[in-house]
Amino acid sequence: MKQKDFITFLIVFIFLTPIFSQIVNEGLLKITTPTMVYFGDEYTNNSGATHNNNGDLYLNSNFINNGITSSTSGTTFFASSTNTIQTISGITESINFYNLDVNLSSINKKGVSVSDNFGLKVENKVNLVNGDLRLVGDAQLFQTHSGIDNNISTNGKLLKDRKGYASAYGYNHWSSPVNNGGTFSLNGGLFDGTDSSLNSFTPQQVLFNSGSPYNGLPSVLDGSENVITPLTINTTWLYKFSRGGVGSYSDWIKIDENGILNPGEGYTMKGTNTLDSEQNYVFRGVPNNGDYAFPISVGESSLLGNPYPSSLDCDKFINDNLSVIDALYFWVEGGSTSHNLADYLGGYATINLTAGAPPSVSPSQISGLGNANSVTSPTQYMAVGQGFFIEAIGDGNIVFKNSQRVFKTESSGESVHYKTDKPNKNISNKTNITNSFVRIGYENPDGYHRQIVLGFLPDSPADLNYNIGYDAIMTDPRSDDFFYIIDNDLSKKYVIQGVGAYDNSYVFPVGLTISKKGINSIMLDEVENFSDQVLIKDKVLNITYNLSEANCVPNLSVGDYLDRFEIIFQSQETLDIVENSLKKIKVFYNGSKQIIIQNKKQLKLNKISIYNLLGQNVLQVNNGFTTGDNMVIPFNYKQGIYLVLIETNSGKETFKIIN
Secondary structure, eight states, X not given: OOHHHHHHTHHHHHHTGGGOSEEEEOSEEEEOTTOEEEEOSEEEEOTTOEEEESSEEEESSOEEESSEEEOSSSEEEEOOSSOSXXXXXXXXXXXXXXXXXXXXXXXXXXXXXXXXXXXXXXXXXXXXXXXXXXXXXXXXXXXXXXXXXXXXXXXXXXXXXXXXXXXXXXEEEEOOSEEBTTBBOHHHHEEEOTTTTTOTTOOEEOEEEOSTTOOOBOOEEOTTSOEEEOOEEEGGGOEEOOSSBOSOGGGOEEOOTTOOBOTTBOEEEEOOOOSSSEEEEEEEEEEOOSXXXXXXXXXXXXXXXXXXXXXXXXXXXXXXXXXXXXXXEEEEEOOOXXXXXXXXXXXXXXXXXXXXXXXXXXXXXXXXXXXXXXXXXXXXXXXXXXXXXXXXXXXXXXXXXXXXXXXXXXXXXXXXXOOOSSXXXXXXXXXXXXXXXXXXXXXXXXXXXXXEEEEEOTTSOOOSSOOTTTSEEOSSOOSSEEEEOOTTOTTOOEEEEEESSOOTTOOEEEEEEEOSSSOOEEEEEEEESOOSOOEEEETTTTEEEETTTSOBOOOOOSEEEEEEEEEESSOHHHHOOOOHHHHTOEEEEOSSSEEEEEOTTOOOEEEEEEEETTSOEEEEEOSOBOOSSEEEEEOOOOSSEEEEEEEETTEEEEEEEEO
């Protein structure tokens, strides 16, 4: 029926619905306040059509949206008296309501099912009177009003799928998108989702066990893949980490299946040993909505999580809390095969306003991990159910708000939930085309691969100094690791550094810690929107390695190298400018186990360091001193080529000798 006929004869049309199979809008349908409209059959808002409801629309069947929808007032009622399930779907993958009311009165009613990867946007309130609201797969509910939660649940609940690690040894950091009476407990809130495709509205409550062997158990299925015995969660591994802690293992707070969790509070849980690649769970309760706040003090850590049944914009969340936090940290399971604390494998991925950085992982633990494109970096959008750590940089409240919510799916690659032992492609996580990124990798002797990220953000206020929200501390440095050094603060190791517009004269100091002998490799993992060469300079040997062409493999002894390496973008020939006075110093080996330093200008020599070609420091003379024309240094070492680094107030210079 065309738009003009539809509006003119709408009420008449509804009384005649038994002779029609569906209702189709092909133009503009506008329902104004206080109009009440009833659709008896399936309703399709066609491609190119516009559906604008500011009145009350009652639907007895499905709503298929292939066009545009909008609403600034009124309510859309799913109130079938004849259908067990009503569905929301469409090729646009989203739909807009002001208020949503689910109130089915049909026999054996179940509720409203929202198709996988479909976004249900409700500006104001969700009222679940009779029947559940089922978000299938990666379907999401996102609400936009400001202030406190105003959702109502009488005899209906929201059901939301979430997948986690399959292994009984693997941790997820979780957060519930629903509540039951204002808080959440696994007992009454977490259900078995193994057979969700068959029994979408009737998942079974998960079971719980404890004690040796401390493993969860997978579901028991019948021949038709229906769950006959629900999966079992081992309560030994249920913990939360709520403010007050500073990151030590003793700061974890034990909970059980009845433990109380507030919306936005994270918790840990291990898998079930299912043979499936992932374990599917169903969260069931009232959809979380509105503002939530968590007080915290500087220096404290807390395990929080996305409280909503929709994705969360990390940039908006960080900006809203920038006086309190400056980065988010996501645990990524590394393929643990034991419950022993010392055997846990994995690391923390990091995101701030600059970029996302993957965790440090080993290829020996997870097939395919440990290379440039192995583990997905956090994107700007956090998936439903994802828990994360924060470390407070100030006192105040950490605030979740509806304005931070967004509809972004995992299948599109825009939203990430760490839930699988399988490697994922490392995709770009910031979409601003003016931004550029350099991702530098480091692999230690044990095969752990660390990636540190450098972002050039022309529209940001960031500079070469420390910038809140743009530079991120490495929360889990290993004994052998690679990191940025900012503001010459050697006590802090950074995994992400963000600055303003790119300048090829920039120099970025980096640190390297080595605890054991072996091969340490520094490499260029990836660049995004960046075309210049990337080099690492060894200031001691006064040489540069072009990472754009080959890896840098320094052969170094055990120790901390905090003032030796820097990332640069110009060749050595461009940088090799030394004070004329330093050029007047002469250094040579006299053949009699002595190094002679001719210092005719009698410059103050602050430090003299001698290295072999492996970069090992074999001799060092400290403290400021002056000499006459000649200084003699005893040198009784095996024959070879050595480098003498002389540091003065005028600068540094390296000299080569052969003994």
